[in-house]
Amino acid sequence: MMLGYQTVLLAAGIAVLAGASWRLLDAPTFDRFAGRLLRAWWRRWAIYQRQWLRVVSACGLSTTDHHGEALVPKLVAVRSSWVWDSLHIRMAKGQTAEDYGQALDRLANSFKARAASIRVLKPGKIALDFQRREPFDEMPIPLPAMPESIAGVDLRKLEIGRDEFGRPFSLDLAKRDLHVLLAGESGAGKGSWLWSLLRALAPMIRAGHVRLWVIDPKGGMEFGSGREMFHDFADGDRDGLRLMRKYVATLDERKFELGRQGIRTATPSRETPLDVLICDELAAMTAYTDRDIRVEFHQLLSKALTQYRAVGGRIIGATQEPTKDVVPMRGLFPTKISLRVDAASYVDMCLGEGMRDLGAFADKIPAYLPGVAYAKTDGRKEPRRVRAAFTTDDDIAELVAFCTELGNVTPIRPEIELPDGTSSNPYEVDFEDFEDDGQNVDEVEEVEYFEGDDEEEDIA
Known part of the structure; x- marks a missing residue:
């Protein structure tokens, strides 16, 4: 019996340690595959469900039927991302989405949300979306350094x-x-x-x-x-x-x-x-x-x-x-x-x-x-x-x-001097077995103009 109890504790400890390590080493991946599920479970029971009855009553969203019995909207599910929580609510009888829209600011303040919105999921069911944080408020977004070369x-x-x-x-x-x-x-x-x-x-x-x-x-x-x-x-x-x-x-x-x-x-x-x-x-x-x-x-x-x-x-x-x-x-x-x-x-x-x-x-x-x-x-x-x-x-x-700026450009082929004594700059010349032995410039195969149009032209 004791061995089984210790085994369970050891396994739980290993799982917690592995999860904590994953969270520290790769927070985005952890949040995508595990964090949002754990966070949704935790926030539903520790934050929302625990004070749900008190909050909806204070915001005027609980009603009574003809027998005097209380009708309270039910919290069905919670979804949680890094920034937003979505509460899926089954409305009480006699309520409309407009009733929650009028109380939206009071609900946001009650759950300490930065902002809130409402969506109709289907008849009788809505979603209340609460923004918990804004990570970009204090996160600097530096302009990435401009690469200096193609490499x-x-x-x-x-x-x-x-x-x-x-x-x-x-x-x-x-x-x-x-x-x-x-x-x-x-x-x-x-x-x-x-x-x-x-x-x-x-x-x-x-x-x-x-x-x-x-x-x-x-x-x-x-x-x-x-x-x-x-x-x-x-x-x-x-x-x-x-x-x-x-x-x-x-x-x-x-x-x-x-x-x-x-x-x-x-x-x-x-x-x-x-x-x-x-x-x-x-x-x-x-x-x-x-x-x-x-x-x-x-x-x-x-x-x-x-x-x-x-x-x-x-x-x-x-x-x-x-x-x-x-x-x-x-x-x-x-x-x-x-x-x-x-x-x-x-x-x-x-x-x-x-x-x-x-x-x-x-x-x-x-x-x-x-x-x-x-x-x-x-x-x-x-x-x-x-x-x-x-x-x-x-x-x-x-x-x-x-x-x-032409001076910043690294030519694809080295700059050469043409047979007539002019420089190839700003042109790039591609030729085969060219030697300066009095050849006519017609033997140069192709010339590409460096700026503007990249179309090839033959030197006549």
């Missing part, structure tokens, strides 16, 4: 900011985050997300391994300062359609060329760069423009989202309204990020059905926290609460200077 860029880990546990948050443009949809109202921080991504790609942009195609329909107010580092830039809807046509034609040509060579996946290089198209406001191209523009743009964008993964096409789109009318192709974006949005319905429209029920309360993000968002990627059920680092005008100027 410092990992397309699988392009750091944008931090998640709610303080862990670096990255996008993977190599395999997972092929296309990204950003939704957020004005001032929510979409610009910081986009500029942080470009900052992480800076050395590859400078070397020509990444080309940027940018559509800024608002007259270039957001991205006009970076036009020097872009391969192509459009600041209006018709110019945006022109750019989209060129983008699709370029990648179509590469698709057929690589197919003829038997290459299934292109490797980013000067010859086959990663072509990243950024549209700062999709609605201006897909909804709020002339019909001929939006119809053709929709067709071209849908084609780009479905056909260019292997040849190096990537799409980053931003919108204020993630509705089906505004972004009809939103299901083609494998990675979706919702910043602060105007309506609760926008959360599921952007991230996918049921994401708000899983704790993605993007409509509750405070206005004083721009850049905070919920990110949903394919292959992961739960959304992640993250924040992008703030990018200032000086940071943008530094990025543009880094990507465009």
Whole structure:
């Protein structure tokens, strides 16, 4: 009997020690697989159930029937994330969701919550959502250091900011985050997300391994300062359609060329760069423009989202309204990020059905926290609460200077002197068995202009 008792205590001690070690070594993973279950169980019985009757009575949510018997709403379940608690409530007879809405502030104060909201789950059942903490209030989000060379860029880990546990948050443009949809109202921080991504790609942009195609329909107010580092830039809807046509034609040509060579996946290089198209406001191209523009743009964008993964096409789109009318192709974006949005319905429209029920309360993000968002990627059920680092005008100027200053560029081939005595700078010359023995310059095979267009030209 004693041996069995000691064995149980030993096993319990080992389990507690293992759990504590897991929590200390990898808090996000622990919270995802075990922490939220333990926390939900603990908070239900120690915090909510223990004082449930007293609180609902004090808030005027208990009633009586015709026999004088008390009718009290029942706490059915508790779900807990790192930031929010969701209480599933079966309402008492004669109650409506509006009764709880009127008492919402009193309930939040009673349970010492920072904020609260209410959802109707089904007839007679609601969810009360309480925000317990705001990790980004005191968590600094430093701007990630800009890589100095291509060797410092990992397309699988392009750091944008931090998640709610303080862990670096990255996008993977190599395999997972092929296309990204950003939704957020004005001032929510979409610009910081986009500029942080470009900052992480800076050395590859400078070397020509990444080309940027940018559509800024608002007259270039957001991205006009970076036009020097872009391969192509459009600041209006018709110019945006022109750019989209060129983008699709370029990648179509590469698709057929690589197919003829038997290459299934292109490797980013000067010859086959990663072509990243950024549209700062999709609605201006897909909804709020002339019909001929939006119809053709929709067709071209849908084609780009479905056909260019292997040849190096990537799409980053931003919108204020993630509705089906505004972004009809939103299901083609494998990675979706919702910043602060105007309506609760926008959360599921952007991230996918049921994401708000899983704790993605993007409509509750405070206005004083721009850049905070919920990110949903394919292959992961739960959304992640993250924040992008703030990018200032000086940071943008530094990025543009880094990507465009000729002296910063490391040429792919060494600079040489041409037979006529001129320097190859700013050109890069590729030749075979060339010797300075009076050959005509026609024997030089190809010349690539370093800045601007990467198309090859023959020297005549």
